[in-house]
Amino acid sequence: MELIIPITGNVKHAITLDPTVWIFDDRRIDLDVFFTEEFVEKDEMEEYKEKMGKHWSREIMEGATYPPTIRSEKRYEKDKMLTSSFAVVLQPFLRNAVPSANATTFTLITKDNEKYTYPLAEAANILFKFSHEGKPLREDGPVHVLFKDGSNQDSPIRHVQAIQVD
Template identity: 85%
Template sequence: MEFIVPITGNVKHNITLDPTVWIFDDRRLDLDIFFTKEFVERDEMEEYKEKMGKHWSREIMEGNTFPPTLKSEKRYEKDKMLTASFAIVVEPFIKNAEPNAGAKTFTLITKDNEKYTYPLAESANILFKFSHEGKPLREDGPVHALFRDGSNKESPIRNVQAIQVD
């Protein structure tokens, strides 16, 4: 099975997505908490500023050394990547393909040639699940499509192989 998802059609740039590298992407969403009340939508720029502020304050207070707490934080992140289920929002990838002015919809195409069509504006509400309990979706992947509201959490669109922008 190919582990790539091409974005083709009415776009300026055909893009090939590789879901196996998304585990390292900061935009990934932890599905173990995403559909719970504990999940809080985050602003990436604010989060970046907050991290930089904390790092700067730590350097001022402790000097340019890395205290032992950083090692344990990295270990926790590594363990989480090996055991959690993750997804990523589809919207930035479609935006990077730059749909042409006439493009109105995008279609998810599965291995069995089933097609699911949505308006381009809905791309922010569709997640691609790429990892289940720390493992890539080898059997019925490379990705599963989930709705942000969780309405198809139990029965996602499986075997998504391509995105066609129309």
């Protein structure tokens, strides 16, 4: 099974996606929380500014030393990465491929040559699930396609092999 997904077609830059590295991406979404009422979508820049502000305040108050809880915080994050299910939003990847001005749709192509076509504007509502309970989706992956509204949560599109922009 191929673990990379090419984005080709009516784009300025044909790019490839490697879902195996997304576990380290700060844009990843914890699916164990996403489809519950507890999830709050955050602006990446605002979240970064908030983190940096807290870090700056901590350094001013405590000096440049690390607090005694830093080890347990890192262990918690590591355990979470090894046991949770994660996804990323498709839109930033399509934006990086720079679709042509006349491009209007993209098509997800599966291993069995099934094709699912959506308007480019819908990319913001499509999640690529790349991890289930801390493990990559090797059997029926490399990604599962989920909709943000959760309508296909029990029956995602599987075996996605390519994305064609038209």
